[in-house]
Each structure stands twice: as C-alpha cells, then as structure tokens.
Amino acid sequence: MYNVGIDLGGTNIATGIITETGEMICSRSSFTQSGQSYETILHQIAGEVSALLRDAGLDPSAISSVGIGIPGVVNAKAGTVIQCTNLRWYKKPVQSDLESLIHLPVRIENDANLAALAEYMAGAARGVSSCILLTLGTGIGGAIIENGHILTGKSGQAGEFGHMTLVADGIPCACGRFGCMEQYCSATALIRMARQILGQRPDSTLVTLTRGDLTALTAKMIIDAARDGDSAARTTFDRFTHYLAIVLDSLTNLLDPEMILLGGGISSAGSFLLDAVLREFPRFEHGSPRPVPRIALASLRNHAGIIGAGLLSAQGCSFA
C-alpha cells in the first residue's frame, strides 16, 4: 500500500506517492492562482490527487490515506485548519471537506512538523531519538522531535523558533516584538546585514554583481561571494553564523537534543554553513567540556513536506 502526501504552499500544490518507508515514487506540482476561494483550492487538490494516481498508474484502492501539510496553525485531531494566513483560511474543516471530494481517509498537519517527521522517518535524523529541525528561509520555522514524538504544544504552535528572542529590545520584527531570531538568522536578515555592510564597502564583488543596486541582492549571492573570499560578504556571513550558533547553543541548553538539523533555502550553503556554525558553537561551559549535539543538514530538501505528509499515517510516527 501507498500513501499520498500533499504539500500545500501559498502559490503551489505539490503531491507525491509515498511508500511506507518514506520513498517518493511519483510526484507532480501545480500552481494555484492567488485569491482563489477555499472551495476552488480543495477541488484543485482533489484534481491533483486524481492526476497523480493516473501518472503513477495506481488505482485509488492502492492508497491507504492522504496527508496534507498546511502552512499555518492546525488542529490535527479535529482535522481543521485554525488559521492559514497565506490562503486566508480560518476555521476550515479541511479533513472532512476533502474526504467527501476524494473518498480516501485524509489527515492534516502543520507543514514544518511534517518536514521534521520526514527527516526523522526517512531523512537525516533517521534513528535519532530527539531532534530539532530549523528551516532557515525568508522566515524561520521548525519543529521539535522528542522520543519519537513531534511536540505540538497546547495550541499546535510549538517550534515557532523564528520569534524566540535573540536580542532583547533589538531589531523590530513584523510580529510586533523586538530582537526576534528571524531578524538575525533568516535569509531576509542576511540580506539586510549585507546591505548595511556594503554601504561602506564599494570594493565588494557584490556591489559589482548588483551594479550598485543592493535591492537586487539575494542570500545565494552573498553566500557564494563569501565562499569565493569576498571580504564584505565574508564579514556578513560570519556575523550571520555567529548569531545562528548562539541560537543553536540556546536550544541545546533548553532541550539537549541528540541532533539539530538545518533546512530551508539557507541550508543549500551546505558544509560552508555547517563548518562556520560548528566553529562558533561553544564547546566549553564553566571551563569544562559540554555535550554538543550533532549538527547536520536536512537531507530531503523541497521533498520533506510531501514525504512527511505521506508518512502521516505510517506506523511508528506520532505527535505529542
């Protein structure tokens, strides 16, 4: 038997056929028009599931269940989306509404939790008992796995790493707080730091590359230039990884996990990122050596969400 995994984004619907061990044997993806109604998107999802089965040459009877990852707050037990700002969904019974369209059992979960589940069941955290996944992209998300359970918290909102405070009374954040980690460790933050530094560094290759238009800067440009030895880019990247190492150290003090995984767009910097963070991670405390978790890169990349959704009903996976 197989499962269908669905990763619902703000602008596209990615689906895949997932085996019980987390292998993806077929996938597809389609864009969603912005501003579409709840009903239209559900019908589009149902159509994608049919097309996926056709692509894979599978009958619906070969599918045990369908899992969906939602980029928002979910009551997984009730099968409802509490809030999904991107899609403007509030209090929607997605599970039952979709079941009546596709005639297969449906389960829903938060998408970051599913990415962590996928890494835990079929990716870089396989065999690990406690793990934190941090996704470093435009914003920052993540999830916590403890003893094989994903911590969801009382309201399904655990793992909101982006808005833990890194600098009390620091840089204002869109959430209303000051000094959130997202203002120091996201791709957005990396770009902001680079712009500040490049103001005084007209010699940087990044200024040449963007023809002086720093609004054209991307995180990838900065990381590539740092790797190539550009001094201003390296200063920026070192500041970024300094902050990131502080966050990983704080999370270690709080949760003492066996492993911390870095995912999201920034993690495509690979070992260049990992080595820089490891250099900054404190290995001593009160003068004595201290336990350091394994810090590694998430391995399933863009597929983590679909695979995690496909594994929602798999044996051995559970949410606290």
Added chain:
Amino acid sequence: MYNVGIDLGGTNIATGIITETGEMICSRSSFTQSGQSYETILHQIAGEVSALLRDAGLDPSAISSVGIGIPGVVNAKAGTVIQCTNLRWYKKPVQSDLESLIHLPVRIENDANLAALAEYMAGAARGVSSCILLTLGTGIGGAIIENGHILTGKSGQAGEFGHMTLVADGIPCACGRFGCMEQYCSATALIRMARQILGQRPDSTLVTLTRGDLTALTAKMIIDAARDGDSAARTTFDRFTHYLAIVLDSLTNLLDPEMILLGGGISSAGSFLLDAVLREFPRFEHGSPRPVPRIALASLRNHAGIIGAGLLSAQGCSFA
C-alpha cells in the same frame, strides 16, 4: 506504603516521608560540613533516613523506595551522578552505593526535574499536560514537562534555562557565554541592576536601608521597596520583569506549554511579580490575539525537591 524523598543541597540534607499522592507527613533536615568525602556524605544520608523513620514511627518495611534529588547532572537510568560541582562528585554510583547502606531501593534524579515533577503531581501544575518550571534564585534552573513526561534530553541536561541567550553578545556570564538569561532574570541580576540604578538615585530608601553600603542589598529588599513605591526600586523591578516576560514569551513560542510556573526565591514576591510579568507578556502577534499559557507561582516552595524525590517511584510519573 510510603516513600522517602531526599533533597541533597550543597550545605544540607532535607528528608521527608511522602505518601503516594505527594503529601509530606514528616520531615527533617541537617547541615553537611563543607569539603566532606563522598563516603561520609552517603553515611550521613543513611543516618538521616534512619532518624526520619524513627521520627515518623515507621518501620523500613513501610517504605517502598527512596528517591534523591541531586544538584547536578545525573544518569538516572544507570543510577549514577555524572557531575555535581557543589559536592565535587564526578561519576559516582550513588544508587548502588546507597542501596548497600540503607537496604531499600534507591532512585536518583536531577533536583530541578524533581521539583517540576512535584508541582506536576502534587502542586500548582496538577492536571496540566505540558508545563515549564523556572526556578529564579541566585541562579536559574528549571524543567520541562510535556505530556506528563519530564524532558531530560540526550545527556540529562535539558531545561538549562539559565544559559539560554537573552541578549546576544550581552553581559558576560560565568559559564563563558555572553547575555545569558541568568544575567538578567536571577536574584543576582536583580541586585546588580539595582546597584547600577542606585548609583544615580541617592534619594532611594534602599540607600538609607543599606546605609549606603550597596553590597548589603538583597533581592527581597529591592522587591519590598518596589512594592512600597520606591521609585528607583520600581525602575529596577520593572526592568527585571520586562526581561523575564521576554523569556516566558520565547519559551511559549518554542514549546507552547499549557502552563509556566515560577519558583525559586524570587517567586516569593507572589502576585506582585506575577502581575508585573503578565502586564509585559505580549498578547498579540502579527496584530492578532495569540495563545497565552497560564503563568502561575509554584506552590510547594522549599518542599518541592523532597516531595518530587518521594514521588520518583510513584505510579504515573515518568521521564522522557
């Protein structure tokens, strides 16, 4: 049947007879001489257990087991103390050594975990599924309860709240880091902040009270003066609770607990502390109301450690 709970401090041994529901029916306490050997302290503990049973008029056959809370790092499964800096214990098989002295089953755990267990089983967090206990004293400790389990982490060091970073690159901490929460939210931090503020405020009642000798300041003096309306003390206390609220907010974003309990010496400020923290706790995020955990005072105070140790073997308690 009863259990014996032992709270082993740096300078005293507190013991109690604990019922299966966490009631303490008899207790005693004795000082330890500093610098004593491991063997001497174990013999003193065994003597205290005998004396406790005599005080309570109980035969050893009425006791199911003996639990000990250790102010250090413990491998609870193996029954060994990995590191207890206060007592200079390193890699000590406390469980088996003590069992051979008192001829009763012994279990050991970290003392902050046991205080949280006591609050969860018999104190302010009874009936709550996920809870964080923060003990605010000279330093800061604590523990995390999730779905009825205490999170111990990979190396038994989860819940080291004192050394999560609150201000990246902030005030240097004895641990070797900068900007640890302990430098902003402990009794020690409160006193340091008051000294800084009082330098410019010779009119404060705290200056009169200490006759200008600010080394004599205590956290209680500052809190009492703030409650009585002293402006400099109030400024200090407001700064302290501002930082504390930021920490509680970060922990909420990370773990989304049902309840956060404040314990330790600072928590004796009671509702004066609680109200100040609640005023500062952010209730909105991205402009929308957000879930707020119940924030309350730990209720078992100094007895939490003994009661938790006595409950170590009780039904329904477990460690992740």
